Amino acid sequence: MEHVSILLVEDDPITTILTKKVITACNADTELVCTKNGQEALDYLSAQNAGTLILPDIILLDLNMPVLDGWGFLDNFRKHINTYTKKVALYICTSSTAPRDIMKAREYQFVKDFITKPLNQQKITDMLRVL
Amino acid sequence: MKSRVSNQVLYALYGAVAGLFFPFAATLLHAWLKHAPLSLHTIAEQQRTEDLFWIIDMAPLVLGTLAAYIGKNRDFYENVLNSIPSDIVVFDKNHRYLFVNPSAVKDPAHRKKMIGMDDFEYCAYRNRDSKFAEERRNQFHIAKNTDGGLKWEETIKDAAGNPVTNLRRFYPVRDSNGHMKIMIGYALDISDRKLLEEKQEVLIKQLQKTNRQLNDFSNIIAHNLRGPLGNITSIVDLIENMDDVEQQKELISYLKPCTESVSAVFNQLIDSLHVMHDVEIEFRNNDLATCLKLVRNSLDLEIKQCQAKISTDLSLAAEVYGPEKYIVSMLHNLVSNAIKYRSPDRQPEILVRTMNEGEEVVLSVADNGLGIDLHKHGDNLFKIGKVFHSNPDSKGFGLFMTKTQVESIGGKIWIDSAPGKGTTFFIMLKKGK
Incomplete structure (x- = not known):
């Protein structure tokens, strides 16, 4: 498997640490970048897209976050999706199981899947396999 | 004293009441009463047959018998109308009283006097507000132009001050050409049903x-x-x-x-x-200045640290009615939020004021802080665990609890905010008693 870059958008520090550990436990050649909310993630992506760095292969996006939540990030991401030089696999990764959230996520066609927390090795391995 | 019914009313009511029970007999009797003597004379003059003259000779006897019969029936129907425990009134086409039963107006003297009056005259006679007459006149005109009449519910207070709800109806009675001859008004006391409905609601x-x-x-x-x-x-x-x-x-x-x-x-x-579910919590009048003093004391350190300027304008309403610990807790949460989400660019200014809104008081806490984008976060503002600024002290519990407290005592909470300008929270509570 080739080198895979992952962008995590998550405000909870414990979840961030545990996600790192789960990804590490998968023994894949991965690189994880962590941002604390939707705005930080957008800033990171726009810097990446300026051409100096490489866009991530996977985005793991939480929904409930301060400053700019997951939905706000998706709205902004959609506006700029055509300008990105590479296709990014975006997964919503949330503790919500509300049908309303699941339905709303379907409105964003570029969202690859709606994953309920916690993330485990199996879920990460599946993401890497279908990349 | 019973109410006397005029012939016009009696005929109409005969038709209405008798029509329900024995339509054929009632129609015959009605027609006979109006036309029989004339028709018999006409027939006698035209036919000139001797056979018919004995009928005319016998007419006084027949009519006498019939008059006694009608009188008996008239008393019967009057008795029925006067004994019905519902208000029944009959108006002529000009909205003047033709008949009022004792249930509608108890005093026989008033009942007698009001025959021939309209509601304006009746209100003047009884020293009542003419608004009642205007209202009834409007309802009369509306009912006059309908087929099925007009129905409405009306709640008034009885002599003891208890609310009495009546289901009222104006029902126009028309002739064969569709012209309104009389208007029947009746009312049913539905207070018990209303009370049950209210309890059900x-x-x-x-x-x-x-x-x-x-x-x-x-x-x-x-x-x-x-x-x-x-x-x-x-x-x-x-x-x-x-x-x-x-x-x-x-x-x-x-x-x-x-x-x-x-x-x-x-x-x-x-x-x-x-x-x-705290049904036993004590409600009382709360002096807002005293509540605010408690809040200032508990937030003293934070207020001093950021040099927050807190001003008040409680001139319009100084007290609110509710549980003291909730009122203090609400104020504490809102003032604490105003400090927590202050703008780094200016000295925090917080204004606590009150406004009157009928029987209620609107308490507002306005700040010049960071503000919040209500288009983005409006739906989630009062939900538990929702935070909107990256403040390490934010847990998303404060506004959830404030809303819970406000709603548990029958109040309302809402917000006005603009990013970069500030936020105002409004809480509607019962006025001090």
Whole structure:
């Protein structure tokens, strides 16, 4: 498997640490970048897209976050999706199981899947396999 | 004294009442009463047959018998109308009283006097507000132009001050050409039914509220406990698949914040349930200046640290009615939020003021802080665990609890805010008694 870059958008520090550990436990050649909310993630992506760095292969996006939540990030991401030089696999990764959230996520066609927390090795391995 | 019914009214009421029970007989009798003597004479003159003259000779006897019969029946129908425990009135086409039964107006003298009057004259006679007459006149005109009449409910207070609800109806009676001859008005006392309906409505509202609370409660559990519980599951999974003792120790250290988080949400939910179902909490008048003093004392350190300027304008309403601990808690949360989410660019200014809104007081807490984008966050503002600024002290419990407290005592809370300009929270509460 080739080198895979992952962008995590998550405000909870414990979840961030545990996600790192789960990804590490998968023994894949991965690189994880962590941002604390939707705005930080957008800033990171726009810097990446300026051409100096490489866009991530996977985005793991939480929904409930301060400053700019997951939905706000998706709205902004959609506006700029055509300008990105590479296709990014975006997964919503949330503790919500509300049908309303699941339905709303379907409105964003570029969202690859709606994953309920916690993330485990199996879920990460599946993401890497279908990349 | 019974009410006397004029012939015009009696004929119409005969038709209406008799028509229900014996339509054929009633029609014959009615027609005969109006036309029979004339018709017999005409026939006699035209036919000139001797056979018919004896009938005319016999007419006084027949008519005498019939008059006695009618008189008996007239008394019967009058008795019926006067004994019905519902208000019955009959108006002529100009909205003047033709008949009023004792249920509608008890005093026989008034009842007698009002025949021939309209409502304006009647109001003047009884020294009543002519608004009643205007209202009735409007209803009369509306009913006049309808086929089925007009129906409405009206609640008034009886002599003892108890509310009495009547179902009223104006029903126009028309001739064969469709012209209104008379208007029958009647009213049924539906106070008992109304009381039951009101009780039913309160129960339905309570049920809806409980259902909503249950729904909110399950959503809160799903959203706010799943996160930390999921982390605990991850930690356990990782520990199971790990041999390195040091790494296992590190993972165990992460369990504490997770369990603390579960515990905090759980406690907050229990507190909110207590608020929702605390039926024994004491309501009293609360002097807002005193409540605010308590809040200032408890936030003294924070206020001094950021040099927040807190001003008040309680001139329009100085007191609110409710449980003291909730009023203080609401003020505490809102002032504390105003300090927590202050703008780094200016000195925090907080204005607490009151406005009157009928029987209620609107208490507002306005700040010049960071503000919030209501288009983005408006729906989630009062939900548990929702934070909108990256402040490490934010847990998302304060506004949830404030809303729970406000609603548990029948109040309302809402917000006005603009990013970069500030936020104003409004709370509507009962005015001090």
